[in-house]
Amino acid sequence: MHVPQESCHNIENRYKQSISVIIVNYNAGPLLTQCVQAALQQTEQVIVIDNASSDSSLPELEARFPADSHLQIVRLDSNAGFAAGCNIGLGTSTQPYILFLNPDCILQENSLQRMAQVLESDSHIGMVGGFLINPDGSEQGGGRRAIPTPWRAFVRAFGLYHLAIYWPQLFFDFHLDKQPLPQSPVEVEAISGALMLVRREAIDDVGSWDENYFLHCEDLDWCMRFKQKNWKIVFVPDAPVTHFQGTCSRSRPFFVAWHKHKGMRRFYRKFFQHQYPRALMGLVTFAIWLRFGITVIRYSLQNCYKLLKPKHE
Structure with a gap:
């Protein structure tokens, strides 16, 4: 899938007012402020849904952005879970494109605009994901993947994916980060819920996040439902985002x-x-x-x- 890049200036002007960023926070610490700061450089609406955090993440954020009209904070009385938090943010958002972003993710320069450019390049694309990288610059697992069907999960659990060199279709490994990084945007079966830019029109067709998931697998669920409705899911290798994975979950x-x-x-x-x-x-x-x-x-x-x-x- 070849999507030519526009100049950084044109991309910024085209998309900055078209994207709502939704960040569901739970005890992300100082990273929340860094996440919001990077997002505000690329969009004009950032919504933070706080799942009753007990750390200093919100006070630090408010101290850094005391009266920013582009930042909206919604405080929940209890931890409603990731999917519910995303849906609350979705109901608050106003733009045609919505980025669901983990608070431990830092957008690199122009990454969001590049993702939006790819999303807009084909009306059948429902969501795109960027290139999730670890702090050391290596690719992080989960940013591009196939659906872990029961058979694929069995193959992975018992190490049978090593046989893929002989029977690639039978012993397929759904961890696509083990494959060479593509040179251009490519359609995949699933991306990570840590970084999902989604078309509102597609959400209206597919439905919102399934709140019966509290944490984990809700992103796979959504990808499955997008595919069932024939919406394309695309991985964008030239939209890097640093993910400090596990920041919000280490304490529990x-x-x-x-x-x-x-x-x-x-x-x-x-x-x-x-x-x-x-x-x-x-x-x-x-x-x-x-x-x-x-x-x-x-x-x-x-x-x-x-x-x-x-x-x-």
Whole structure:
């Protein structure tokens, strides 16, 4: 998919007034201010939905932008979850394009305008995602991916993706970041909820975020529904965004792990239980909760090690 770039000046003028940025915050710390500052350089409407944060992220943000008409903060009395927060922001937004952005993501210069240019290049494109990178500049997993069907998840879990060199269709790895970075925008099955620029017209057709997910897998759910409605999803490799992944979840790893695996179970039951044998879906459910149990054990051992580790080390 070739989408020629315009000059940075033309892109900025064309899109700055057409994009609402929605940031759902939960204890993101100083990164929230950095995130908002970078966003305000590329758009004129930023909406922060705060899920009852208990840290200094909101006070720091308000101190940095005490009376900015382009920034709107919505404080929730309790943590409603990521999907619900996105929907609240969606109801507050006014522009035809909406960027859902994690508070630990920092837009690089002109990345948002480049994403908008690609979105506007084809009326059948419903959402685009940029090039998520780690702080060291390496590509982050999840920014471009295929849908993890039960079979693909099985292949990944048991390392069978190594056989893809012989049977690429059968043992396909849904982690597309393992493949060479494309030179131009390319259609994919899914992108990350940390960075989604979405056409409002497509949202009106597909529906809003599924609030039955509290945290994790709601982005895969949305991508599935976009594909079911024949909207294209495009990954833009020349729109880099730095993602300090996990900033908002480090303080509550067990809580996050529980909702992640609960979301996985809902995703597989919602989209695949009628396509696969009941026995296989039962095995998928068992594997999800087994994975959760292993995750809990790992976190517990890590905590024990930290407590027992001599302080002088």
